[in-house]
Amino acid sequence: MPAPNHRRIPGATVARLPVYQRILLELVRGGTTTVSSEQLAEMAGVNASKVRKDLSFLGSFGTRGSGYDPEYLLSQIDRELGLDGDWPIAIVGMGNLGRALANSPGFSSRGFRVAGLFDVEPSLVGRRVRGMCIHQLDDFEEMASSDPPRIGVIATPGATAQDVADRMVKAGVGSVLNFAPRVLTVPPHVLLRYVDLSIELQVMSFYLSRTDRRGSAEVSSPLPHVVGLGPSAPA
Amino acid sequence: MPAPNHRRIPGATVARLPVYQRILLELVRGGTTTVSSEQLAEMAGVNASKVRKDLSFLGSFGTRGSGYDPEYLLSQIDRELGLDGDWPIAIVGMGNLGRALANSPGFSSRGFRVAGLFDVEPSLVGRRVRGMCIHQLDDFEEMASSDPPRIGVIATPGATAQDVADRMVKAGVGSVLNFAPRVLTVPPHVLLRYVDLSIELQVMSFYLSRTDRRGSAEVSSPLPHVVGLGPSAPA
DNA sequence: GTTTGTGAAGTTATTCACAGCG
DNA sequence: CGCTGTGAATAACTTCACAAAC
Numbered sequence: 001m002p003a004p005n006h007r008r009i010p011g012a013t014v015a016r017l018p019v020y021q022r023i024l025l026e027l028v029r030g031g032t033t034t035v036s037s038e039q040l041a042e043m044a045g046v047n048a049s050k051v052r053k054d055l056s057f058l059g060s061f062g063t064r065g066s067g068y069d070p071e072y073l074l075s076q077i078d079r080e081l082g083l084d085g086d087w088p089i090a091i092v093g094m095g096n097l098g099r100a101l102a103n104s105p106g107f108s109s110r111g112f113r114v115a116g117l118f119d120v121e122p123s124l125v126g127r128r129v130r131g132m133c134i135h136q137l138d139d140f141e142e143m144a145s146s147d148p149p150r151i152g153v154i155a156t157p158g159a160t161a162q163d164v165a166d167r168m169v170k171a172g173v174g175s176v177l178n179f180a181p182r183v184l185t186v187p188p189h190v191l192l193r194y195v196d197l198s199i200e201l202q203v204m205s206f207y208l209s210r211t212d213r214r215g216s217a218e219v220s221s222p223l224p225h226v227v228g229l230g231p232s233a234p235a
Numbered sequence: 236m237p238a239p240n241h242r243r244i245p246g247a248t249v250a251r252l253p254v255y256q257r258i259l260l261e262l263v264r265g266g267t268t269t270v271s272s273e274q275l276a277e278m279a280g281v282n283a284s285k286v287r288k289d290l291s292f293l294g295s296f297g298t299r300g301s302g303y304d305p306e307y308l309l310s311q312i313d314r315e316l317g318l319d320g321d322w323p324i325a326i327v328g329m330g331n332l333g334r335a336l337a338n339s340p341g342f343s344s345r346g347f348r349v350a351g352l353f354d355v356e357p358s359l360v361g362r363r364v365r366g367m368c369i370h371q372l373d374d375f376e377e378m379a380s381s382d383p384p385r386i387g388v389i390a391t392p393g394a395t396a397q398d399v400a401d402r403m404v405k406a407g408v409g410s411v412l413n414f415a416p417r418v419l420t421v422p423p424h425v426l427l428r429y430v431d432l433s434i435e436l437q438v439m440s441f442y443l444s445r446t447d448r449r450g451s452a453e454v455s456s457p458l459p460h461v462v463g464l465g466p467s468a469p470a
Numbered sequence: 471g472t473t474t475g476t477g478a479a480g481t482t483a484t485t486c487a488c489a490g491c492g
Numbered sequence: 493c494g495c496t497g498t499g500a501a502t503a504a505c506t507t508c509a510c511a512a513a514c
Contacts, residue, residue, distance in 0.1 A: 049486070062496050151436065191439060191442060246506070290475090299471050303474090
């Protein structure tokens with residue numbers, strides 16, 4: 001029998017794939033032609049078996065005795081993450097954060113495409129960010145029906161975030177990425193993720209306040225880079 | 236024998252505490268005087284036993300038969316997160332992202348305090364953000380010695396992020412929060428966390444591209460809100 | 471009756487350690 | 493030899509289920 005059409009990949013692994021992707025991108029740019037799990041591990045701040053196990057969920061892309069080819073590995077990770085498709089994004093809220101997101105390379109590469117920018121503030125409407133015009137939020141529904149965004153990004157102040165989320169859901173956006181400092185509620189069929197810019201600050205203060213108390217001599221701490229995501233995946 | 240001075244709290248729990256904190260903040264503002272684990276769970280997008288287990292690591296602060304007092308619980312979470320201390324923060328990179336961070340309420344409340352803003356760009360130096368003057372990056376070392384930041388935040392473009400991190404470490408900053416789209420390397424005694432604004436985009440595209448293939452009828456997905464952090468904690 | 475707090479059971483993730491391949 | 497890929501062992505986390513407290 002043939003291999004299953006797509007293997008089940010643990011959520012913890014999925015959360016790390018973008019980190020490997022970033023590192024490989026650098027390596028490819030730098031012209032590296034081979035990289036070992038040990039090297040990748042050091043750069044990612046995890047250990048080598050984890051890297052090998054993670055990559056093994058995608059397939060066997062390494063060469064024993066030598067390592068992985070960064071370019072090939074990168075293409076496999078991109079494929080696995082679904083980055084060979086088209087991912088139009090609408091961003092609502094064009095304050096500093098919204099502009100930062102719209103200008104961020106990650107929002108305009110590897111399949112992602114900023115398809116619409118919106119704000120309620122009249123003084124912002126009509127201005128251009130990355131060559132795109134900011135539209136009045138009232139036009140959201142209309143524009144969403146002509147070029148439906150697959151991901152709606154919320155970058156408004158906390159107070160209006162829930163309203164925006166409701167509108168997005170009503171307009172048929174199936175997934176919401178929330179950068180506003182507020183926990184939102186959406187219907188269960190909508191994929192919602194919450195990125196709070198200051199949450200990591202709090203997690204850091206937790207660990208720092210504890211290491212301090214033990215005397216600053218004992219500084220130990222693996223876990224250099226950690227990113228995104230807690231537990232389990234959608235069914 | 237007395238209870239241990241501070242219990243060991245699982246990393247996964249630590250990552251969720253800020254989420255509970257946010258929710259409790261809303262509840263307190265709204266005047267709610269009691270909340271059950273079930274209600275908290277729904278708002279946080281997790282299940283009720285998880286909430287109870289998480290909170291039980293901090294102590295027994297609930298009342299059986301009725302629930303938790305949001306205000307008291309909030310104070311306990313803040314204490315546990317070390318938010319009763321003083322946490323001066325230096326931000327390097329005053330583009331859109333840096334300004335968004337400096338203006339973000341989470342950077343100026345609950346013990347956090349923006350102590351210094353820096354950029355290399357002469358046109359930004361001298362401008363004010365939130366009443367604070369942006370300084371030339373060259374002055375970083377000097378200012379860091381007079382009011383040493385406990386957390387250094389990097390909000391520069393990717394290309395300069397590593398240099399900034401090196402300077403921070405050399406100046407004695409013991410913890411770095413990196414928002415630049417680049418994986419950084421620091422000595423092992425420095426606590427480093429990496430928040431990439433587009434990583435969640437990629438994680439979303441992974442799950443979306445898979446649910447799509449199964450036919451959009453089957454939309455199921457628990458895991459509504461997820462935030463920060465993967466695995467284990469510093470020793 | 472309601473809801474917490476928690477052992478015990480179940481699940482997922484990490485690490486070990488080594489066979490197998492280049 | 494060196495390094496990957498992977499079962500087996502360990503550890504971490506989540507969920508269940510219920511006794512105890514209000």
